[in-house]
Amino acid sequence: MSTYFKMEILRTVRNGRYLIFTFLVPMILFLVIGAPNKGQRAGAVTLAAYYMTSMALYGAMAAVMTAGGRIAMERAVGWHRQLRLTGLSGRSYIMSKILTGYATALPGMILILAAGALTHSANISPLRWLGIGAAILIGLAPMAALGVLIGYLATGESMQQITGLLFLFLSLLSGIWFSINNGWFLRVAEASPLYWAGQAARDAMQGIWVGWHGVAIIAIWTVVLARLAMRCYQRATARA
Amino acid sequence: MTGGIQISGLRKHYGEVRAVDGVDIDIAAGEVVALLGPNGAGKSTTIDMLLGLTRPDAGQISIFGMTPEQATASGAVGAMLQTGSLIQGLTVRELIEMLAALYPKAMPVDDVLKRARIDDIANRRSEKLSGGQTQRVRFAMALVPDPDVLVLDEPTVAMDVETRHAFWGSMREFATSGRTVLFATHYLDEADSFADRIVLISQGVIVADGPTTEIKATVGGRTIRATLPGADATALELLPGVSKAEVRGDSVLLHCSDSDAAVRALLAGYPAARDLEISGADLEQAFLTLTEVTTR
Numbered sequence: 290m291s292t293y294f295k296m297e298i299l300r301t302v303r304n305g306r307y308l309i310f311t312f313l314v315p316m317i318l319f320l321v322i323g324a325p326n327k328g329q330r331a332g333a334v335t336l337a338a339y340y341m342t343s344m345a346l347y348g349a350m351a352a353v354m355t356a357g358g359r360i361a362m363e364r365a366v367g368w369h370r371q372l373r374l375t376g377l378s379g380r381s382y383i384m385s386k387i388l389t390g391y392a393t394a395l396p397g398m399i400l401i402l403a404a405g406a407l408t409h410s411a412n413i414s415p416l417r418w419l420g421i422g423a424a425i426l427i428g429l430a431p432m433a434a435l436g437v438l439i440g441y442l443a444t445g446e447s448m449q450q451i452t453g454l455l456f457l458f459l460s461l462l463s464g465i466w467f468s469i470n471n472g473w474f475l476r477v478a479e480a481s482p483l484y485w486a487g488q489a490a491r492d493a494m495q496g497i498w499v500g501w502h503g504v505a506i507i508a509i510w511t512v513v514l515a516r517l518a519m520r521c522y523q524r525a526t527a528r529a
Numbered sequence: 530m531t532g533g534i535q536i537s538g539l540r541k542h543y544g545e546v547r548a549v550d551g552v553d554i555d556i557a558a559g560e561v562v563a564l565l566g567p568n569g570a571g572k573s574t575t576i577d578m579l580l581g582l583t584r585p586d587a588g589q590i591s592i593f594g595m596t597p598e599q600a601t602a603s604g605a606v607g608a609m610l611q612t613g614s615l616i617q618g619l620t621v622r623e624l625i626e627m628l629a630a631l632y633p634k635a636m637p638v639d640d641v642l643k644r645a646r647i648d649d650i651a652n653r654r655s656e657k658l659s660g661g662q663t664q665r666v667r668f669a670m671a672l673v674p675d676p677d678v679l680v681l682d683e684p685t686v687a688m689d690v691e692t693r694h695a696f697w698g699s700m701r702e703f704a705t706s707g708r709t710v711l712f713a714t715h716y717l718d719e720a721d722s723f724a725d726r727i728v729l730i731s732q733g734v735i736v737a738d739g740p741t742t743e744i745k746a747t748v749g750g751r752t753i754r755a756t757l758p759g760a761d762a763t764a765l766e767l768l769p770g771v772s773k774a775e776v777r778g779d780s781v782l783l784h785c786s787d788s789d790a791a792v793r794a795l796l797a798g799y800p801a802a803r804d805l806e807i808s809g810a811d812l813e814q815a816f817l818t819l820t821e822v823t824t825r
Contacts, residue, residue, distance in 0.1 A: 293627055362616075370610055370613060374580060375602065375628060375674075376603070376604075377631045
């Protein structure tokens with residue numbers, strides 16, 4: 290099983306898109322937009338700090354969601370049938386995808402936070418750095434479920450378009466690119482688990498508890514999306 | 530009864546289509562059996578049910594006393610599916626290691642590579658393989674659990690001549706080690722060269738089942754077509770090598786078990802015969818004839 294997991298990670302990091310979307314793009318955006326703007330505010334924090342957490346979250350989200358989405362590609366080439374001839378259960382298969390997503394999210398996230406520390410975008414205690422990381426990883430749970438859902442809903446070809454569009458849409462809506470402070474835009478954002486993941490990361494940076502409301506939104510989306518994903522999984526693998 | 534494979538009353542319908550319509554096959558341990566039939570005969574559906582990939586509407590399957598799911602998960606059965614390609618981003622060796630990690634016991638990776646004759650491409654990435662190499666790797670994947678039973682669904686369809694040759698070479702090696710092999714094919718030649726026994730399937734039912742030599746005589750004969758006015762079918766059937774004669778107006782059709790002998794006898798006995806045409810076995814036609822006989 291550990292060999293299987295190791296191979297899953299190897300496959301992921303060897304894909305060129307992995308490096309681009311979980312590390313290069315968010316890192317460049319942070320260095321260009323965030324790091325030079327320590328004097329500017331974005332809500333409660335500086336623009337530099339805001340972009341540091343946002344880009345760490347964005348890169349990690351790319352890793353976590355793509356891992357689930359790869360299920361669609363494996364279904365397209367008939368690999369799931371090959372795997373069904375082994376002792377690997379459907380549940381373990383999905384779990385290994387989610388774990389791969391998280392494991393491959395770590396390096397990019399850590400490097401972006403490290404860049405944040407080196408550029409003095411945030412001068413905080415080690416505990417708060419850990420808090421940011423934990424907030425991002427826990428906050429991405431619904432995105433991991435969403436990735437698996439796409440894996441069973443989409444075809445191999447449509448997977449990338451769907452994931453790409455969802456990325457754009459969700460990140461705009463959830464205050465990844467700019468701070469959302471009031472109005473109906475905030476009402477919408479507050480329904481999005483991704484908004485709360487970002488909020489939790491920014492709050493952790495300031496040593497503030499994000500509050501049960503945000504945690505509940507993340508939990509509800511996780512349960513709903515995981516259930517949908519499970520249903521799609523059962524439908525996709527029902528032995529016709 | 531726990532040895533070998535028992536399939537009984539197997540049935541699978543897709544709406545109006547009776548893909549598999551009551552199939553019974555008993556395979557003893559160590560037998561090499563070809564499931565021979567034209568496209569759409571129900572070969573793949575039967576094999577998918579045997580592997581637990583498709584749930585039968587009715588019928589029982591026992592593989593060494595196990596259900597198909599138990600048999601595949603435990604590694605007692607290895608299979609090469611008809612369709613499917615490889616996932617990308619891994620070398621051939623890594624791919625085999627990855628699968629080996631999923632079985633309770635697996636053949637050492639080097640042995641798999643050697644047996645499937647892919648040790649020369651072990652370090653090549655899966656996306657860089659040619660079609661023939663991909664097929665060899667897919668065969669290797671079937672060997673990974675060191676299975677007692679090997680199931681192959683039209684293994685050579687996507688292979689070039691050279692790959693096909695190498696493939697049957699490694700297959701033969703595997704079969705001589707006393708293991709059970711069931712392969713689906715629509716090539717009579719393949720069934721003839723590699724199987725001890727042929728199970729003929731057409732339109733979801735088994736139309737013949739017996740030793741390869743016997744089945745080949747039934748469906749593998751040639752036909753001679755000739756123009757011969759005023760011929761008598763009964764007399765023509767007495768010619769050596771002719772198993773059945775049909776007279777259609779001025780032309781005659783001779784189904785032969787030995788077409789060489791039949792031609793000589795025909796020309797000697799009937800100098801008026803002209804426009805001779807000898808054609809090889811037409812499997813589709815043979816299947817249709819056999820099916821008509823069974824359903825009648």
